[in-house]
Each structure stands twice: as C-alpha cells, then as structure tokens.
Amino acid sequence: MALKAAPIWVSVNRSRLQFDATDFGSKRSSRRFTVRFGLEKYGKWECCGSLAQRATIPVENEEQVKPGLGTICEDDETQITETKGFHKDLNSLPRPLSAADLTPQASDGLKVRVAYQGVPGAYSEAAAIKAYPKCETVPCDQFEAAFKAVELWLVDKAVLPIENSVGGSIHRNYDLLLRHRLHIVGEVQLVINHCLLALPGVRKEELKRVFSHPQALAQCEMTLTKLGIVRVNHDDTAGAAQAVAANGQRDTGAVASARAAEIYGLDIVAQRIQDNSENVTRFLILAREPIIPGTDKAYKTSIVFTLDEGPGILFKALAVFALRNINLTKIESRPQRKRPLRVVDDTNRGSAKYFDYLFYIDFEASMADPRAQNALGHLQEFARFLRVLGSYPMDTSL
Structure with missing residues (x-):
C-alpha cells in the first residue's frame, strides 16, 4: 500500500x-x-x-479483510438513476457492500464516492446527496461495512446516522467510532418524512401488513394503528420498499421515503404519516x-x-x-x-x-x-x- x-x-x-x-x-x-x-x-x-x-485497515475481533475478495457491485456504475414506473429488474440496482466483500474499483477521480448503510432510496442516501449533491453513492449492508469502505480507500466519505429527534441515539455507531480510526468532518441534519407505499393501484384500505425499520414503524404508530395494519420489522426503510416491489403482494405495503417509491415503482398512498412532524435525523460525515x-x-x-x-x-x-x-x-x-x-x-x-x-x-x-x-x-x-x-x-x- x-x-x-x-x-x-x-x-x-x-x-x-x-x-x-x-x-x-x-x-x-x-x-x-x-x-x-x-x-x-x-x-x-x-x-x-x-x-x-x-x-491501514481497522483492527477488529474478526479476521482482517484481504484485498481481492469479492466485488464491490455487479455494475460499474453505482450512481442511482431515478426512474418512474415499476422496476422490471431490481437486480440492476447497486448491490450493497458487505464487510467481507470489499475490493478496489476504478473511479473516474471526479466524483466524491460516499458510502451509506442501506439500499438506494434510504434516508442515509438522501443525507449523502444533501452533503455532496454530485456525489456517487455506494450502498453498504451494515454500518461496519461503511466504516471499512472508507478505511480501505474504496470510498472517500461515509454518511451515517447518529441520532434521531424522536427515536434517540444510534448506539452502534457510537461504539464503532472507537473501534475505527475515522474522523468526523461534518454533519447533516435531514427532515424525515415517512410515506406509506404500496404496489400501483392499491389503496391504503387494502393493506393488511406493512414492512419497515422498527424505528420508522414506531414513529408512525398512531397512523398505522388507525389503519389496523400489522407491522413487520425490516432491516431498513428502503429495503422494505424493495421487498414489497419484489414480492408483488397487493396487501403488503412499506413505510419509506418518497424517493424509494420512485426507485422501486411504488405508489405513495399516504404522505407524512409520522406522529411527530418535527422528525429530524442527524448524520455524521466520516473521512x-x-x-x-x-x-x-x-x-x-x-x-x-x-x-x-x-x-x-x-x-x-x-x-x-x-x-x-x-x-x-x-x-x-x-x-x-x-x-x-x-x-x-x-x-x-x-x-x-x-x-x-x-x-x-x-x-x-x-x-x-x-x-x-x-x-x-x-x-x-x-x-x-x-x-x-x-x-x-x-x-x-x-
């Protein structure tokens, strides 16, 4: 190196x-x-x-990642392109990096590459774009993978949530700040507006269950209770929207962002369904x-x-x-x-x-x-x- x-x-x-x-x-x-x-x-x-x-790469309890294992993503282009209508091929979207799947990839050297946890359409991706409007976003499956992607020079920055005005602190990221030798170089405050998403043509009254991250479901408890919808936990909000689009079940919805609806071809059947309108998440920019x-x-x-x-x-x-x-x-x-x-x-x-x-x-x-x-x-x-x-x-x- x-x-x-x-x-x-x-x-x-x-x-x-x-x-x-x-x-x-x-x-x-x-x-x-x-x-x-x-x-x-x-x-x-x-x-x-x-x-x-x-x-260097971080010292962890598990084995260190060796160069040459796996690939970053299946496509050369990881920048998200918004499309309208249903995604016929969800596999065309960037595959999230994992901590055991980190290898260098060629870059044009012009765009800032920013890692975030989740899949395209996540609120963390929106925070990365707010901080760097012309950046190339790189999804990661876990917070740990985002930290390692920066340390291994695969990306330039990572944008990760640290606290939410309703849900409180993200304790995992506090612990990872000590386990890794990255520096906080900025912060992003993002207003969170949760939307109820469903397959095209489905009305909210038809929904029997909804997927989303546990915090997002908790932040929309009153609305979902009134609708009588069963809540099912998912790893992240955008991933929940992706699952609804892939499964094609008309009685299943997701709580996610409006951007996730555009990416995965879903309809927004209700907007701003969070119980508290002053819902803000603070993100840290790491380098x-x-x-x-x-x-x-x-x-x-x-x-x-x-x-x-x-x-x-x-x-x-x-x-x-x-x-x-x-x-x-x-x-x-x-x-x-x-x-x-x-x-x-x-x-x-x-x-x-x-x-x-x-x-x-x-x-x-x-x-x-x-x-x-x-x-x-x-x-x-x-x-x-x-x-x-x-x-x-x-x-x-x-």
Missing part, C-alpha cells in the same frame, strides 16, 4: 490525553503544516510536520483525514472520554466547559462495565480496555478556539481516556 504524508498532533506536556493522530489534506497532498496551539499551563498541542504513514478547523463559521467538536468513579466527578468534567462559556449540544453515556471495548490507537492497533462508562460530548467550539484547547487541557487532568473524534462545521440549514 502507498505511503502518505501526514502531520501528527501530539500533546507535549500531557501524556494522558489522546488527541487523534491527525493528517490533513487529500491523500494526494504532501503539504507540511506548522500550526501550534498553546494551552497555557495545561500544555501544548503542536503539529510536528509530516510523517510517512501507511494506509480518513480530519479537516483543519477554523473560526470563520460555527463549529462543533465531538469528544469521548472516561472518568474514575467518585462523587461529583462528572460535574467536574462538565464544569470545564461551563467555566469557559462553551455550550454543550449533546451528552451520551454508554455503559461498558464487564464488557471490554476494543479501542484502536494511533498505530491502528487495537487493545481491549475496560471502562465503567464512556461519555460522548458535542460542544459548540472549534479546536482552533483557545477556549476549547484550555477546556480539554483541564479535562485531561482527571480523565482516564480522552479522544477528539472531530472538529467540523455545524449544519445550520434547518
């Missing part, structure tokens, strides 16, 4: 704080950066110039290399840390932000007691670590802001483990 030049951020005076080994620019860039942040009495962050670093944060716009920084048990210890951790007038937008705790977590370090080597709780926090400040630097310098004094997952522009489009 090719070597690439990458600046490395280190904590000069504090060895306990694990700020991500970061590399900037594209994989073709060999620029050197001399950027230095002072943390006053808490230590310094220094950019130590370029370091040759090998492109191999971080961006250089600035102060020219609103930025958000995401971190994860652990603490020793003791009275008031979490209060002390949160106080480092309050003392500097930094607003917290998200705090998520993940219990890890008696369950080891395989954490990948800067050399891409994983080791099993035991933590009582992991705390994920998003706060409104850029890592270029001295307040954020000082807050993290203060936090490292009593945090057992600390990692910066990314510092990136906020999505203020809603």
Whole structure:
C-alpha cells in the first residue's frame, strides 16, 4: 500500500490525553503544516510536520479483510438513476457492500464516492446527496461495512446516522467510532418524512401488513394503528420498499421515503404519516483525514472520554466547559462495565480496555478556539481516556 504524508498532533506536556493522530489534506497532498496551539499551563498541542504513514485497515475481533475478495457491485456504475414506473429488474440496482466483500474499483477521480448503510432510496442516501449533491453513492449492508469502505480507500466519505429527534441515539455507531480510526468532518441534519407505499393501484384500505425499520414503524404508530395494519420489522426503510416491489403482494405495503417509491415503482398512498412532524435525523460525515478547523463559521467538536468513579466527578468534567462559556449540544453515556471495548490507537492497533462508562460530548467550539484547547487541557487532568473524534462545521440549514 502507498505511503502518505501526514502531520501528527501530539500533546507535549500531557501524556494522558489522546488527541487523534491527525493528517490533513487529500491523500494526494504532501503539504507540511506548522500550526501550534498553546494551552497555557495545561500544555501544548503542536503539529510536528509530516510523517510517512501507511494506509491501514481497522483492527477488529474478526479476521482482517484481504484485498481481492469479492466485488464491490455487479455494475460499474453505482450512481442511482431515478426512474418512474415499476422496476422490471431490481437486480440492476447497486448491490450493497458487505464487510467481507470489499475490493478496489476504478473511479473516474471526479466524483466524491460516499458510502451509506442501506439500499438506494434510504434516508442515509438522501443525507449523502444533501452533503455532496454530485456525489456517487455506494450502498453498504451494515454500518461496519461503511466504516471499512472508507478505511480501505474504496470510498472517500461515509454518511451515517447518529441520532434521531424522536427515536434517540444510534448506539452502534457510537461504539464503532472507537473501534475505527475515522474522523468526523461534518454533519447533516435531514427532515424525515415517512410515506406509506404500496404496489400501483392499491389503496391504503387494502393493506393488511406493512414492512419497515422498527424505528420508522414506531414513529408512525398512531397512523398505522388507525389503519389496523400489522407491522413487520425490516432491516431498513428502503429495503422494505424493495421487498414489497419484489414480492408483488397487493396487501403488503412499506413505510419509506418518497424517493424509494420512485426507485422501486411504488405508489405513495399516504404522505407524512409520522406522529411527530418535527422528525429530524442527524448524520455524521466520516473521512480518513480530519479537516483543519477554523473560526470563520460555527463549529462543533465531538469528544469521548472516561472518568474514575467518585462523587461529583462528572460535574467536574462538565464544569470545564461551563467555566469557559462553551455550550454543550449533546451528552451520551454508554455503559461498558464487564464488557471490554476494543479501542484502536494511533498505530491502528487495537487493545481491549475496560471502562465503567464512556461519555460522548458535542460542544459548540472549534479546536482552533483557545477556549476549547484550555477546556480539554483541564479535562485531561482527571480523565482516564480522552479522544477528539472531530472538529467540523455545524449544519445550520434547518
């Protein structure tokens, strides 16, 4: 595999704080950066110039994927083309990548390739297109496959859901952020409008059962209860629409997006059937290399840390932000007691670590802001483990 030049951020005076080994620019860039942040009495962050670093794959409990196994998809073109009417050949759509089926594919080098979990028509695909309107979307069957696709240079970015305003957090992706060495480079907020889909000519009163993701079904509980429809869980919303189109059963519908109806040739028999109209999902944009944060716009920084048990210890951790007038937008705790977590370090080597709780926090400040630097310098004094997952522009489009 090719070597690439990458600046490395280190904590000069504090060895306990694990700020991500970061590399900037594209994989073709060999620029050197001399950027230095002072943390006053808490230590310094220094950019130590370029370091040759090998492109790597994640360390997991299972065997690593070897190049040359399987194919990405059956067709050379993975960009989705919307068509009207029923899809006569559903096999013509891109086949989702799996974690055991990842091999390089030629690219024209012009379009950004973005991985997402699901099949064409998924809300995650819509989020990817919102972030990169001219991108080439690459479906993956699981979140894990999307992470690996980025790490293996098969795609440039991954867009994955992290929380929904109704359904809450997607905990699996929180855990995968530690299992892999990707960086958060952006976020996308997408308004979710669920539609009731059926085969052409079918009325909603004819439907006896409906397929969809469990969260989507829960978000439409009142509407589906009124219709007396039996709910059947499916892996994802667009996959449910695909199954309805493939099975051809007139008494079966799906809860999915309007885009899924167009792709799979289904009719929209009811729109906006979610119980809560303010239904928004937040997605993270992940990449191999971080961006250089600035102060020219609103930025958000995401971190994860652990603490020793003791009275008031979490209060002390949160106080480092309050003392500097930094607003917290998200705090998520993940219990890890008696369950080891395989954490990948800067050399891409994983080791099993035991933590009582992991705390994920998003706060409104850029890592270029001295307040954020000082807050993290203060936090490292009593945090057992600390990692910066990314510092990136906020999505203020809603």
